[in-house]
Amino acid sequence: MKRQYITFLSLIMVAILIGLFYIDVCHARTLYWGTRGADVREVQEKLRKWGYYKGTVDGVYGKETYRAVISFQRKNGLRSDGLVGENTKKALGITKTKKTTTTYSKLIETAQRKLKQWGYYKGAVDGIYGSKTYNAVIKFQRKNGLKVDGYIGSQTRKALGISPKTAASKYAATSKGVSKSDEVTLLAMAINGEARGEPYVGQVAVGAVILNRVKNPSFPNSIAGVIYQPLAFEAVTNGQIYTPLKTSTIKAARDAMNGWDPTGGALYYWNPAKASGSSWIWKLKPTLRIGRHVFAKK
Numbered sequence: 001m002k003r004q005y006i007t008f009l010s011l012i013m014v015a016i017l018i019g020l021f022y023i024d025v026c027h028a029r030t031l032y033w034g035t036r037g038a039d040v041r042e043v044q045e046k047l048r049k050w051g052y053y054k055g056t057v058d059g060v061y062g063k064e065t066y067r068a069v070i071s072f073q074r075k076n077g078l079r080s081d082g083l084v085g086e087n088t089k090k091a092l093g094i095t096k097t098k099k100t101t102t103t104y105s106k107l108i109e110t111a112q113r114k115l116k117q118w119g120y121y122k123g124a125v126d127g128i129y130g131s132k133t134y135n136a137v138i139k140f141q142r143k144n145g146l147k148v149d150g151y152i153g154s155q156t157r158k159a160l161g162i163s164p165k166t167a168a169s170k171y172a173a174t175s176k177g178v179s180k181s182d183e184v185t186l187l188a189m190a191i192n193g194e195a196r197g198e199p200y201v202g203q204v205a206v207g208a209v210i211l212n213r214v215k216n217p218s219f220p221n222s223i224a225g226v227i228y229q230p231l232a233f234e235a236v237t238n239g240q241i242y243t244p245l246k247t248s249t250i251k252a253a254r255d256a257m258n259g260w261d262p263t264g265g266a267l268y269y270w271n272p273a274k275a276s277g278s279s280w281i282w283k284l285k286p287t288l289r290i291g292r293h294v295f296a297k298k
Helices: 002-025 038-049 063-075 088-090 105-117 130-143 156-162 181-193 200-215 223-227 235-237 247-257
Strands: 269-270 286-290 293-296
Touching: 002 038, 002 105, 038 063, 038 088, 063 286, 105 130, 105 156, 130 156, 181 200, 181 223, 181 235, 200 223, 200 247, 200 269, 200 286, 200 293
Parallel strands: none
Antiparallel strands: 269 293, 286 293
Protein backbone atom coordinates (compact mmCIF):
# COMPACT_ATOMS: atom_id res chain seq x y z
CA MET A 1 0.00 0.00 0.00
CA LYS A 2 2.81 2.40 0.92
CA ARG A 3 4.59 1.59 -2.33
CA GLN A 4 1.46 2.36 -4.37
CA TYR A 5 1.04 5.67 -2.51
CA ILE A 6 4.63 6.72 -3.31
CA THR A 7 4.13 5.77 -6.97
CA PHE A 8 0.91 7.83 -7.09
CA LEU A 9 2.66 10.88 -5.59
CA SER A 10 5.52 10.50 -8.06
CA LEU A 11 3.10 10.51 -11.00
CA ILE A 12 1.46 13.68 -9.69
CA MET A 13 4.83 15.39 -9.34
CA VAL A 14 5.79 14.41 -12.90
CA ALA A 15 2.50 15.80 -14.21
CA ILE A 16 3.06 19.09 -12.37
CA LEU A 17 6.61 19.42 -13.71
CA ILE A 18 5.44 18.74 -17.28
CA GLY A 19 2.74 21.37 -16.88
CA LEU A 20 5.25 23.94 -15.62
CA PHE A 21 7.55 23.14 -18.53
CA TYR A 22 4.81 23.78 -21.09
CA ILE A 23 3.89 27.07 -19.41
CA ASP A 24 7.53 28.17 -19.35
CA VAL A 25 8.10 27.34 -23.01
CA CYS A 26 4.91 28.74 -24.43
CA HIS A 27 3.37 31.31 -22.15
CA ALA A 28 6.31 33.13 -20.59
CA ARG A 29 7.92 34.69 -23.65
CA THR A 30 7.04 38.20 -24.70
CA LEU A 31 5.96 38.53 -28.32
CA TYR A 32 7.04 41.43 -30.53
CA TRP A 33 7.50 42.34 -34.20
CA GLY A 34 9.47 39.54 -35.84
CA THR A 35 8.59 36.63 -33.53
CA ARG A 36 6.65 33.68 -34.87
CA GLY A 37 5.10 30.47 -33.59
CA ALA A 38 1.92 28.91 -32.25
CA ASP A 39 1.68 31.52 -29.48
CA VAL A 40 1.66 34.33 -32.07
CA ARG A 41 -1.04 32.46 -33.97
CA GLU A 42 -3.18 32.27 -30.83
CA VAL A 43 -2.83 36.02 -30.26
CA GLN A 44 -3.88 36.63 -33.87
CA GLU A 45 -6.90 34.36 -33.45
CA LYS A 46 -8.01 36.23 -30.32
CA LEU A 47 -7.57 39.64 -31.96
CA ARG A 48 -9.39 38.47 -35.09
CA LYS A 49 -12.28 37.11 -33.05
CA TRP A 50 -12.79 40.51 -31.39
CA GLY A 51 -12.42 42.52 -34.59
CA TYR A 52 -8.97 43.99 -34.06
CA TYR A 53 -7.09 41.87 -36.60
CA LYS A 54 -8.01 41.55 -40.29
CA GLY A 55 -4.90 39.80 -41.56
CA THR A 56 -3.94 36.17 -42.07
CA VAL A 57 -3.60 33.94 -39.01
CA ASP A 58 -0.14 32.68 -39.91
CA GLY A 59 1.80 32.78 -36.63
CA VAL A 60 4.08 35.60 -37.84
CA TYR A 61 4.16 38.87 -35.89
CA GLY A 62 4.26 41.49 -38.65
CA LYS A 63 2.78 44.89 -39.44
CA GLU A 64 -0.92 43.91 -39.28
CA THR A 65 -0.48 42.04 -36.00
CA TYR A 66 1.43 44.97 -34.54
CA ARG A 67 -1.34 47.43 -35.45
CA ALA A 68 -3.99 45.12 -33.99
CA VAL A 69 -2.04 44.71 -30.72
CA ILE A 70 -1.59 48.49 -30.38
CA SER A 71 -5.30 49.05 -31.01
CA PHE A 72 -6.26 46.37 -28.46
CA GLN A 73 -3.87 47.77 -25.84
CA ARG A 74 -5.18 51.32 -26.23
CA LYS A 75 -8.80 50.15 -26.06
CA ASN A 76 -8.16 48.15 -22.88
CA GLY A 77 -6.07 50.68 -20.94
CA LEU A 78 -2.81 48.78 -21.35
CA ARG A 79 0.62 50.21 -22.16
CA SER A 80 0.56 50.72 -25.95
CA ASP A 81 3.99 49.36 -26.83
CA GLY A 82 3.13 46.55 -29.23
CA LEU A 83 4.69 43.99 -26.90
CA VAL A 84 2.49 41.02 -26.00
CA GLY A 85 3.60 40.32 -22.46
CA GLU A 86 1.85 38.91 -19.41
CA ASN A 87 -0.70 41.73 -18.99
CA THR A 88 -1.70 41.82 -22.65
CA LYS A 89 -2.02 38.04 -22.76
CA LYS A 90 -4.18 38.12 -19.66
CA ALA A 91 -6.42 40.79 -21.20
CA LEU A 92 -6.69 38.65 -24.33
CA GLY A 93 -7.79 35.73 -22.19
CA ILE A 94 -4.68 33.67 -22.87
CA THR A 95 -3.88 31.65 -19.79
CA LYS A 96 -2.31 28.62 -21.39
CA THR A 97 -1.12 27.80 -24.88
CA LYS A 98 -0.02 24.87 -26.90
CA LYS A 99 3.63 24.06 -27.12
CA THR A 100 5.31 25.67 -30.12
CA THR A 101 6.75 22.96 -32.33
CA THR A 102 8.34 22.50 -35.72
CA THR A 103 9.93 19.63 -37.61
CA TYR A 104 12.11 17.20 -35.67
CA SER A 105 15.78 17.21 -36.65
CA LYS A 106 18.65 14.96 -35.60
CA LEU A 107 20.95 17.98 -35.99
CA ILE A 108 18.90 19.99 -33.46
CA GLU A 109 18.79 17.07 -31.04
CA THR A 110 22.58 16.72 -31.23
CA ALA A 111 23.06 20.49 -30.81
CA GLN A 112 20.70 20.53 -27.81
CA ARG A 113 22.62 17.67 -26.22
CA LYS A 114 25.95 19.47 -26.69
CA LEU A 115 24.57 22.80 -25.47
CA LYS A 116 22.98 21.13 -22.44
CA GLN A 117 26.23 19.35 -21.61
CA TRP A 118 28.08 22.69 -21.57
CA GLY A 119 25.42 24.55 -19.59
CA TYR A 120 23.93 26.72 -22.35
CA TYR A 121 20.63 24.89 -22.73
CA LYS A 122 18.09 24.07 -20.00
CA GLY A 123 15.21 22.67 -22.05
CA ALA A 124 14.21 19.23 -23.27
CA VAL A 125 16.44 17.39 -25.75
CA ASP A 126 13.63 16.82 -28.26
CA GLY A 127 15.10 17.80 -31.64
CA ILE A 128 12.69 20.76 -31.93
CA TYR A 129 14.12 24.23 -32.60
CA GLY A 130 12.14 26.50 -30.27
CA SER A 131 12.82 29.67 -28.30
CA LYS A 132 15.00 27.97 -25.65
CA THR A 133 17.20 26.34 -28.28
CA TYR A 134 17.49 29.67 -30.12
CA ASN A 135 18.55 31.49 -26.92
CA ALA A 136 21.10 28.78 -26.12
CA VAL A 137 22.60 28.96 -29.62
CA ILE A 138 22.86 32.76 -29.35
CA LYS A 139 24.69 32.48 -25.99
CA PHE A 140 27.04 29.84 -27.35
CA GLN A 141 27.86 31.91 -30.44
CA ARG A 142 28.58 35.03 -28.39
CA LYS A 143 30.78 33.11 -25.97
CA ASN A 144 32.80 31.52 -28.77
CA GLY A 145 33.29 34.55 -31.03
CA LEU A 146 30.99 33.26 -33.78
CA LYS A 147 28.50 35.14 -35.91
CA VAL A 148 25.53 35.70 -33.59
CA ASP A 149 22.51 34.83 -35.73
CA GLY A 150 20.82 31.90 -33.99
CA TYR A 151 21.48 29.57 -36.91
CA ILE A 152 23.45 26.36 -36.60
CA GLY A 153 25.64 26.96 -39.64
CA SER A 154 28.94 25.33 -40.55
CA GLN A 155 31.07 27.38 -38.11
CA THR A 156 28.66 26.86 -35.21
CA ARG A 157 28.46 23.13 -35.97
CA LYS A 158 32.24 22.94 -36.05
CA ALA A 159 32.51 24.73 -32.69
CA LEU A 160 29.91 22.34 -31.24
CA GLY A 161 31.80 19.33 -32.59
CA ILE A 162 28.92 18.16 -34.79
CA SER A 163 29.92 15.91 -37.71
CA PRO A 164 28.99 16.82 -41.33
CA LYS A 165 26.84 13.69 -41.53
CA THR A 166 24.63 14.87 -38.67
CA ALA A 167 24.56 18.37 -40.16
CA ALA A 168 22.79 17.06 -43.26
CA SER A 169 19.49 17.11 -41.32
CA LYS A 170 17.28 20.13 -41.97
CA TYR A 171 15.73 22.38 -39.38
CA ALA A 172 13.59 25.50 -39.15
CA ALA A 173 13.90 28.23 -36.56
CA THR A 174 10.59 29.38 -35.07
CA SER A 175 11.67 32.87 -34.06
CA LYS A 176 13.10 34.19 -37.32
CA GLY A 177 11.75 35.98 -40.33
CA VAL A 178 9.34 38.66 -41.35
CA SER A 179 8.98 40.15 -44.84
CA LYS A 180 11.40 42.82 -46.02
CA SER A 181 8.53 45.30 -46.35
CA ASP A 182 7.67 44.78 -42.68
CA GLU A 183 11.29 45.39 -41.70
CA VAL A 184 11.40 48.57 -43.80
CA THR A 185 8.25 49.80 -42.07
CA LEU A 186 9.60 49.06 -38.59
CA LEU A 187 12.93 50.71 -39.38
CA ALA A 188 11.07 53.73 -40.80
CA MET A 189 9.00 53.94 -37.60
CA ALA A 190 12.19 54.11 -35.53
CA ILE A 191 13.73 56.73 -37.83
CA ASN A 192 10.49 58.70 -37.75
CA GLY A 193 10.41 58.67 -33.96
CA GLU A 194 14.08 59.44 -33.49
CA ALA A 195 14.99 61.75 -36.39
CA ARG A 196 12.01 63.03 -38.40
CA GLY A 197 13.16 66.64 -37.86
CA GLU A 198 16.71 65.89 -38.99
CA PRO A 199 18.15 66.41 -42.49
CA TYR A 200 17.60 63.48 -44.83
CA VAL A 201 21.17 62.20 -44.50
CA GLY A 202 20.70 62.29 -40.72
CA GLN A 203 17.59 60.11 -41.01
CA VAL A 204 19.50 57.56 -43.09
CA ALA A 205 22.30 57.71 -40.51
CA VAL A 206 19.94 56.75 -37.68
CA GLY A 207 18.68 53.81 -39.73
CA ALA A 208 22.27 52.79 -40.44
CA VAL A 209 23.12 52.77 -36.72
CA ILE A 210 20.23 50.38 -36.08
CA LEU A 211 21.38 48.08 -38.88
CA ASN A 212 24.99 48.25 -37.67
CA ARG A 213 23.80 47.06 -34.27
CA VAL A 214 21.96 44.13 -35.87
CA LYS A 215 25.30 42.98 -37.33
CA ASN A 216 27.26 43.55 -34.10
CA PRO A 217 27.44 40.63 -31.61
CA SER A 218 26.98 43.00 -28.66
CA PHE A 219 23.37 43.72 -29.71
CA PRO A 220 20.28 41.69 -30.66
CA ASN A 221 20.54 40.25 -34.17
CA SER A 222 17.24 41.48 -35.62
CA ILE A 223 15.84 44.91 -36.42
CA ALA A 224 12.95 44.37 -34.01
CA GLY A 225 15.30 43.12 -31.30
CA VAL A 226 17.54 46.17 -31.59
CA ILE A 227 14.69 48.69 -31.69
CA TYR A 228 12.81 47.16 -28.76
CA GLN A 229 15.88 46.48 -26.63
CA PRO A 230 14.98 48.00 -23.21
CA LEU A 231 15.95 51.70 -22.91
CA ALA A 232 17.84 51.63 -26.22
CA PHE A 233 15.79 54.30 -28.01
CA GLU A 234 13.93 57.25 -26.53
CA ALA A 235 11.25 57.07 -29.25
CA VAL A 236 10.18 53.65 -27.99
CA THR A 237 10.10 54.82 -24.37
CA ASN A 238 8.09 58.00 -25.02
CA GLY A 239 5.87 56.56 -27.75
CA GLN A 240 7.16 58.74 -30.61
CA ILE A 241 7.81 55.59 -32.63
CA TYR A 242 4.05 55.29 -33.12
CA THR A 243 3.52 58.71 -34.72
CA PRO A 244 2.34 58.81 -38.37
CA LEU A 245 5.15 58.06 -40.80
CA LYS A 246 6.73 60.75 -42.95
CA THR A 247 7.48 59.82 -46.57
CA SER A 248 11.13 60.75 -46.11
CA THR A 249 11.61 58.30 -43.26
CA ILE A 250 10.33 55.38 -45.37
CA LYS A 251 12.75 56.35 -48.13
CA ALA A 252 15.55 56.73 -45.57
CA ALA A 253 14.83 53.23 -44.22
CA ARG A 254 15.07 51.80 -47.74
CA ASP A 255 18.32 53.62 -48.42
CA ALA A 256 19.82 52.36 -45.15
CA MET A 257 18.76 48.78 -45.88
CA ASN A 258 20.26 49.08 -49.37
CA GLY A 259 23.64 49.77 -47.80
CA TRP A 260 23.99 53.53 -47.43
CA ASP A 261 25.78 54.27 -44.15
CA PRO A 262 26.68 57.97 -43.74
CA THR A 263 28.18 57.19 -40.31
CA GLY A 264 30.90 54.81 -41.46
CA GLY A 265 29.86 52.06 -39.07
CA ALA A 266 28.64 53.97 -36.01
CA LEU A 267 26.82 52.06 -33.25
CA TYR A 268 25.68 55.05 -31.18
CA TYR A 269 24.24 58.54 -31.63
CA TRP A 270 22.88 61.18 -29.29
CA ASN A 271 21.73 64.78 -29.11
CA PRO A 272 24.30 66.71 -26.98
CA ALA A 273 21.62 69.23 -26.03
CA LYS A 274 19.53 66.49 -24.39
CA ALA A 275 22.16 64.12 -22.95
CA SER A 276 22.80 64.62 -19.23
CA GLY A 277 26.30 65.61 -18.05
CA SER A 278 26.72 62.36 -16.12
CA SER A 279 25.55 60.15 -19.00
CA TRP A 280 27.81 57.23 -20.00
CA ILE A 281 27.38 58.39 -23.59
CA TRP A 282 29.98 61.13 -23.06
CA LYS A 283 32.63 58.44 -22.61
CA LEU A 284 32.29 57.56 -26.30
CA LYS A 285 34.53 59.21 -28.89
CA PRO A 286 32.44 61.13 -31.49
CA THR A 287 33.37 60.48 -35.14
CA LEU A 288 31.03 62.94 -36.88
CA ARG A 289 27.99 65.14 -36.45
CA ILE A 290 24.91 65.24 -38.70
CA GLY A 291 22.22 67.75 -37.82
CA ARG A 292 21.62 67.64 -34.07
CA HIS A 293 23.03 64.15 -33.62
CA VAL A 294 26.58 63.12 -32.77
CA PHE A 295 27.68 59.64 -33.90
CA ALA A 296 30.28 57.27 -32.45
CA LYS A 297 31.51 53.74 -33.12
CA LYS A 298 32.27 52.83 -29.49
